[in-house]
Each structure stands twice: as C-alpha cells, then as structure tokens.
Amino acid sequence: MAEEVERVAQELRGCFRSGRTRPAEWRAAQLKALVRMIEDKENDISDALHADLAKPRMESYLHEISLAKGACIFALKGMKNWMKPEKVPAAITTFPSTATIVPEPLGVVLIISAWNYPFLLSIDPVIGAIAAGNAVVLKPSEIAPATSSLFAKLLPEYVDSSCIKVVEGGVDETTALLAQKWDKIFYTGNGHVGRIVMAAAAKHLTPVALELGGKCPVIVDSNVDLHVAVKRIAVGKWGCNNGQACIAPDYIITTKTFVTELVDSLKRVLERFYGEDPLQSADLSRIVNSKHFHRIAKLIEDKKVAEKIVLGGQTDEKQLKIAPTVLVDVPHDTALMTEEIFGPLLPIVTVDKIEESIEHINAGTKPLAAYLFSRNKKLQQEFIANVSSGGMLVNDVALHLANPHLPFGGVGDSGTGSYHGKFTFDCFSHKKAVLVRGFGGEANARYPPYTPEKQRILRGLIKGSFFALILALLGFPREKR
The missing domain is CATH 3.40.605.10 (Aldehyde Dehydrogenase; Chain A, domain 1)
Structure with a gap:
C-alpha cells in the first residue's frame, strides 16, 4: 500500500x-x-x-x-x-x-x-x-x-x-x-x-x-416564538442525520422557569415530525454503524443519565436506530455532558437567569457553532460579542453553512482554517506578494556609507515625508561615480 x-x-x-x-x-x-x-x-x-x-x-x-x-x-x-x-x-x-x-x-x-x-x-x-x-x-x-x-x-x-x-x-x-x-x-x-x-x-x-466539531450550544430565551424556535432546533438536531452532524445542537441552555414549557413544545413537535414511534419513521436517519450505535446507547445507560430522560430513549439495535431523546439537568460530570454527543440525544441545562448561559458556554471548549433564540436585542449583542465559536446563528440553527459568502470553520478545539x-x-x-520596480528612482540615501544626512533622509522616508522622497530621488546627498 x-x-x-x-x-x-x-x-x-x-x-x-x-x-x-x-x-x-x-x-x-x-x-x-x-x-x-x-x-x-x-x-x-x-x-x-x-x-x-x-x-x-x-x-x-x-x-x-x-x-x-x-x-x-x-x-x-x-x-x-x-x-x-x-x-x-x-x-x-x-x-x-x-x-x-x-x-x-x-x-x-x-x-x-x-x-x-x-x-x-x-x-x-x-x-x-x-x-x-x-x-x-x-x-x-x-x-x-x-x-x-x-x-x-x-x-x-x-x-x-x-x-x-x-x-x-x-x-x-x-x-x-x-x-x-x-x-x-x-x-x-x-x-x-x-x-x-x-x-x-x-x-x-x-x-x-x-x-x-465540539459541543454546539443552543440558548433558548423565554422571549421567543417558541413553536418556530422548537421546529428549527428539532430539524437542526434530528433532521440533520439524526444528530450525527458537527453543527447539530449538542445541548440547550434555558431558565428553570421556562424548561417545562420548552420540553412540552419539543414533545409536540417531535411527534408531529416522526410520529408516536419514531424508530419506525422513514424520515429519521439511522446511526451509521454498530460501533457508534453502542457508543451513543452507552451514554444513556448510565443510571445518573437515564433518570433524567423526559422524552425518548428507545433504541433498536437491529435497525441501528435511536429515538430523539430529551434530558433535563444531567449531572455535568457524565460522559453525555463532557463528550461531543454526535447523535440524537439532546440534554437541557437550566440556569436561574438566561444571561448565565454565556458564562456556561465560555467555561468549556470553543464550539464549531453556537446558537441563540431570543427577541432580546441586548442579549443578542452580548452573545455575539462574548461567545467565541467557529460560527453562530441567532434564531435558527445550521443555516449559516448554506451561505457561500460566509466562512465555515472552527476555532480552538473545533478546528483551524475555513472554507x-x-x-x-x-x-x-x-x-504571493509581488513588487515590481523599474531601474529609475534611485535613492542614494539607501546605500553605504551611511552619513548623518542620509539617516535624516531615510528617517523622513520611513515617516512618509514627501520632501524626503524628493531629496532621495534627486540623489541627495550626491553620490560620487
């Protein structure tokens, strides 16, 4: 070979x-x-x-x-x-x-x-x-x-x-x-x-x-059109290879007071998208192979994780399918919360105030993409200014890669370079830098021996002095031939 x-x-x-x-x-x-x-x-x-x-x-x-x-x-x-x-x-x-x-x-x-x-x-x-x-x-x-x-x-x-x-x-x-x-x-x-x-x-x-890749976060503020936001999150997560995408949402951050409403909306939208038995849906991609199926399934076999499932969790090894799965407040020391999921599991992290979500994101490695759903202009500005990621979207997910005028790539652990x-x-x-000159415009001041007068002219040239340029082009000080 x-x-x-x-x-x-x-x-x-x-x-x-x-x-x-x-x-x-x-x-x-x-x-x-x-x-x-x-x-x-x-x-x-x-x-x-x-x-x-x-x-x-x-x-x-x-x-x-x-x-x-x-x-x-x-x-x-x-x-x-x-x-x-x-x-x-x-x-x-x-x-x-x-x-x-x-x-x-x-x-x-x-x-x-x-x-x-x-x-x-x-x-x-x-x-x-x-x-x-x-x-x-x-x-x-x-x-x-x-x-x-x-x-x-x-x-x-x-x-x-x-x-x-x-x-x-x-x-x-x-x-x-x-x-x-x-x-x-x-x-x-x-x-x-x-x-x-x-x-x-x-x-x-x-x-x-x-x-x-990386753990791409989604901040969901209560000041949103929740139905539209959830549809966009769901199709960006499960409609992109059933979560097997580098820019798929890896986890959601929302407030403790809003999480129940968010989960209820996710349940309604997912049933509409994939039916009551999503494992039988022809619109849901399978996990790529047995190795990755068992890797993802193992993440929710952890007892500390399994008890946090509020939706989904079903698996079918024969079909290599895992249902869309939503979890709330999974312990931060579990593999689900520390590793890139790259699959159909979506944990939700709750905070007291939505502004805390930016600090939570910045405590981890820089993601390939970061997402925010909010009508709050101030929160949007803080998110754009303070979160470092390869790319970001406000009020949608994944669509930035469809704009050929935007660079796509990561930063830090999520990659280097863009395309x-x-x-x-x-x-x-x-x-390649290319500079082309003719044989005219000789400035004698650039050549030895270096005299105090030449130094003054050169210093003037470096400072951008037009007078120094004229002197240099006129050959002052005069060079003996």
Whole structure:
C-alpha cells in the first residue's frame, strides 16, 4: 500500500509541475464536469447515502446534493475574478513601483473526508482545490463505504484522473497517505484524528485545515416564538442525520422557569415530525454503524443519565436506530455532558437567569457553532460579542453553512482554517506578494556609507515625508561615480 500511495503522489506531483492544472480553462472544465456528474448521477448519490446512513432522499438532496451543485456553480461564476492579482497600494519607500497579491495554487493537496455527510464533505473541498488550480487526492471515509465506492467509480469518468484521484481504504491507507509530503492537508472529522493528522503534517511542515466539531450550544430565551424556535432546533438536531452532524445542537441552555414549557413544545413537535414511534419513521436517519450505535446507547445507560430522560430513549439495535431523546439537568460530570454527543440525544441545562448561559458556554471548549433564540436585542449583542465559536446563528440553527459568502470553520478545539465559496479557493491558494520596480528612482540615501544626512533622509522616508522622497530621488546627498 505504501508503494502504491507513493506512486499516486508522485504522479500527481508530475502532473502539477507540468502546469496542467493552472489554466482557468482546465479548472472550469473540471467544475463543469462535476456539475454534470451531480446532475447525471443524483439517484445513484441518493442511493449511496441511503445505504450508508438510511438518509431520507429529501435530506440527501437538501443537505448534500443541492449544496454540492451550488458550490460548483458558485466557483464557476467567481473563479476568474478570484484568480486575478489584487492590486494594493505601494509604499513611499518603494516609489516608483506597483504592488500586487497573486493567488497561486499550493500544489498537490490531500483531502480526508468524513462519513456523516459523505458526499458534500468530500466534494466541497475538492471543488475549491480544483478552482485554485491544485492536483488533488480525495480519501473518502471508509465508514460510508457506498459513497466512497461511488466516488472511486464516478470521478475518473468525469474529471481529469491524471490530476484528481481517489484513494479508498481505512486506517492503513490513511496512514500511508499521511506519510507522504503534501502541500496542504484538509481533514474533516474528530479532534482525536485531527491531532494525528496535524502531527503527521508537522514532519513535513505541511499546512493543515482541520474541520472538527465540539459541543454546539443552543440558548433558548423565554422571549421567543417558541413553536418556530422548537421546529428549527428539532430539524437542526434530528433532521440533520439524526444528530450525527458537527453543527447539530449538542445541548440547550434555558431558565428553570421556562424548561417545562420548552420540553412540552419539543414533545409536540417531535411527534408531529416522526410520529408516536419514531424508530419506525422513514424520515429519521439511522446511526451509521454498530460501533457508534453502542457508543451513543452507552451514554444513556448510565443510571445518573437515564433518570433524567423526559422524552425518548428507545433504541433498536437491529435497525441501528435511536429515538430523539430529551434530558433535563444531567449531572455535568457524565460522559453525555463532557463528550461531543454526535447523535440524537439532546440534554437541557437550566440556569436561574438566561444571561448565565454565556458564562456556561465560555467555561468549556470553543464550539464549531453556537446558537441563540431570543427577541432580546441586548442579549443578542452580548452573545455575539462574548461567545467565541467557529460560527453562530441567532434564531435558527445550521443555516449559516448554506451561505457561500460566509466562512465555515472552527476555532480552538473545533478546528483551524475555513472554507465554503471563495474561502475554499483561498484555503487552497498561496497569496504571493509581488513588487515590481523599474531601474529609475534611485535613492542614494539607501546605500553605504551611511552619513548623518542620509539617516535624516531615510528617517523622513520611513515617516512618509514627501520632501524626503524628493531629496532621495534627486540623489541627495550626491553620490560620487
């Protein structure tokens, strides 16, 4: 395997050095091919997502297929402008000159994808890497084998396989890939593997983008339209892979006086969404595999947790399904409250005053996303100003990732770097500083021997003195030839 991976890396290195990926025409052709692939193979993509996660077709289209196609089209429309050098002001000390920032492709990049949105989280960074002019290796997640196999089959049929390749496999293949030198590694997944990726990248001083997760909080104030708020929370939690999403709400914070009303509303909305027996609902994704099923089930087997369940808790190992489950005031020292849940369990933390929720969030690690539901403008401002997270929404959840003009990424333990839209192009580009001068405009004051008069002129130039510039350009003090 190591030899095969090395061969792939060397082939891509040769492809990139040939300049094949740099022209705008090549980049556009690959993106147009991806659009055709998504259009032609929509049913195959939906089938693969259903095989991997029992994902409803509507979720597959809304959360993966449509967003992937939209990212392609957005990149096609913006790419030529993104590629243009950006003119910037020249400094007085370099007069006369022109200064530009030139975006150039980093080279050969490795993209390691996640299993929970296995199509979107694979193709979205690939789109930006291609738009930026790179050669690409995509490593899909082996935990979503149907989607991984589909990529291995479809991409060579549609794109330039000499510059864009898929490597399937598990830990051994990923380890072999990480042993190679890349010009950037883009990883989506959990913090444990993220540290392994970063350690491997450090050996080659390879830059990394880590799209991780964390315990995403939702503050629910009593000053809300509760029915609308609960519908949005419910679809953002259970309508996104049954909670298996990095930006899904991990826990709610509300006041002790409002929690009963909130729980009652959650019960009504969840029954409307998934019926009286949610384990039989075709609109609820299953847990991805037996390992993750048992991991989540174990969280509520703890007696201190089980007694706090106010809704749900049912499990079906045969179907790998766990019902939407709501809990109230679970002890803070339990695994449910300290680990990222990544599943259909939603604990509610109660506080005396809603303002205390900000302090509660800041006592933990920085989340990938933070959410607030409130009409209170002052609380909204305090939330935005004082909570550090990768992104945040007021009065909704998860929708920020649908805006290609916003960067998507984490901070601290929830990740490093960002992407989506032009930010993906930037993620896979180097911003090269370019200064161009002619042979005129010689300033003798910059050259030895350094006299007090030259020092005065140079100090004036550094301070931006126009008079000092004129003296310097006139050659004062005079240089003997």
